[in-house]
Amino acid sequence: MKSIYLTKIREQNPLIHNITNIVAANFNANGLLALGASPMMSASEEEMVEMPNLSQALVINIGTLIGKEQKAMLLAGKTANAKGIPVVLDPVGVGATSYRRETVRQLLSEIKFALIRGNAGELATIAGETWQAKGVDAGQGDVDLKTVAQRVAKQYGCVVLISGAVDVISDGVQTATVHNGTPLFPKVTASGCLLSAVCGAFLAVDEGEHFAATLEACVAYTVAGELAAQGLTTQVGQFQIRLLDELAALSPEMIVQKGRINE
Template structure:
């Protein structure tokens, strides 16, 4: 089955199954992440207390961990939930937001990767470079790194960590260590709205909750956000800006169909 067909099947499965996606995520974007999962057809839960995460993971189809607003309490919860997920065969999707900006973020990301071995790691170029042990320019939690060599970095890190590596940027890159997919959907305005990266990770998690093909799931989640960004931007009228765009981004995800994914997805392979 060709990857476009697999992506379309993944969206259909989400609509049929409405997989429960357990998040331990950051408080800046938690509401947006919940709503984007609902918009595509999944069912989000945002439980982060150590007293309930083990039980909650038992109900989940995927676990999304996001280190955007770290604290010692949620770090503990991520580890507890992640270990239970691995025991149950629930895929773990990691978003290492701002890794490299502080020692806490870097140490936490390293520990989560080492102990949980996430099925998918989704980050921007700076974040992935830090995980790969390369120099990267960052500003707060934003990437200042260019995308030169992103395919090589993604493929090498995927082999090293045994995870699907997804780098989002002007051209998105997904690799499982043997194959590399390049995605050219999206619009620069996505970078002007807080949380689009986090929401992309939630979409990846939702697809992972519907299929065991995590490489295709990563491509599907990223292409869904890129296409939604294009559609939402194209709908803007004179005088409308990022507030209207943000609302229409959710509408575009809600109205996404397998036919749109198949026809409008811009995929290349290396």
């Protein structure tokens, strides 16, 4: 395991434009700041053409759509594509309702994504697999997640990160798994959303190496989670605060030393 991009984030302090939801907005902005990036949370249709010209990456999260954000997402996504900055999709709860499925279908058809980051249920839905999703939670099903990741990656020409107890990353050719993390992650709301935002920061500085950057982002985030969870059992409140502390304290050395990946 190498660490290339964390240092670049701290050096370049990239501006990450997030179109996100009312649950994740504060936590994601704080997580990006802790990491060393500069968050910009905006979904105003009126500034979606200018914003990608100021930013180094765009993260689209469909968590709490109330209608107007959808237009903003399409506009910002297309402008980001035209400018050539990476766009990350977090298809929150896409399996839950037909409205979410249709929203994601439209985003995937009109925007070229660099990365899709979701849980098993969300990616299974995008892959067209049968899956018992449960709201925005992962739910359960019986599909091979590596196959799902590879198939979706090939179909949309992007990197896919399926996060869970084991994280699966694929660009359709290379596939890797990350074995870091803690059971406290799914007990903190928007911790998946924050991983998507963190990936946005890594992709912002990767000069096109999206697979390697996603892998490092995933290890960085899950190692920070492991460190934050040390000595904790059920303390979900403390975990959430410590996660921000550990993202700020994280060093390339910790990523190299603690990362547990299979490529």
